[in-house]
Amino acid sequence: MRTRLRRVTLSLLLSATACGGASAPEVTSPGPAAAPDASFSVWDGVYAAAQAGRGVAQYAEACSSCHAEDLRGNSNAPSLVGVSFLFVWEGRSLEELFTTIRTRMPTNAPNSLPVSSYLDIVAYILERNGYPAGSSEMEADPAVLSRIAIIAREGGA
Numbered sequence: 001m002r003t004r005l006r007r008v009t010l011s012l013l014l015s016a017t018a019c020g021g022a023s024a025p026e027v028t029s030p031g032p033a034a035a036p037d038a039s040f041s042v043w044d045g046v047y048a049a050a051q052a053g054r055g056v057a058q059y060a061e062a063c064s065s066c067h068a069e070d071l072r073g074n075s076n077a078p079s080l081v082g083v084s085f086l087f088v089w090e091g092r093s094l095e096e097l098f099t100t101i102r103t104r105m106p107t108n109a110p111n112s113l114p115v116s117s118y119l120d121i122v123a124y125i126l127e128r129n130g131y132p133a134g135s136s137e138m139e140a141d142p143a144v145l146s147r148i149a150i151i152a153r154e155g156g157a
């Protein structure tokens, strides 16, 4: 029940910010990116299935040469799924993951893709890590992304 409520609240938050400015809900004490206030988590349906679907081709084109087609990495680049992904990202915010990828990847051409492609790729990474899709597309809004925690299990660590 609690989870259901949080999902509804998140889509409200997402649609409100999509309209921009005036009607955006007040963000209460946004924490620093490294310690999100954990209002939401990656279990709350924070991306759309279609977005992850678009991410497949984008990932293949921009990332798979180093991180491998199955996202598991190799001796040159770290895995983007499973235990090794969580070892690095557990407890951090989606904003931090998104910004890290956008500003550092691909290593040979950081910030070279459209923002929408980075969002699609992050959605695909979330999908491949087993996190559920929701009804709204993920947007590049730091105020929203910084409140979404990456956690291993629904409801906490």
Ligand code: HEC
Pocket: 059, 062, 063, 064, 065, 066, 067, 076, 077, 078, 079, 080, 084, 085, 088, 100, 101, 104, 105, 106, 107, 108, 121
């Ligand atoms: C040319 C090779 C190369 C390409 C292409 C590349 N990466 Fe990377 N990536 C690396 C290397 C090497 C590291 C480890 C060093 C670092 O963090 O800078 C890394 C680190 C990362 C990390 C941090 C992982 C961690 O656990 O610390 C993420 C997330 C990531 N890459 C995602 C991506 C995504 C998404 C793309 C496609 C947009 C991409 N990378 C494209 C080589 C690459």
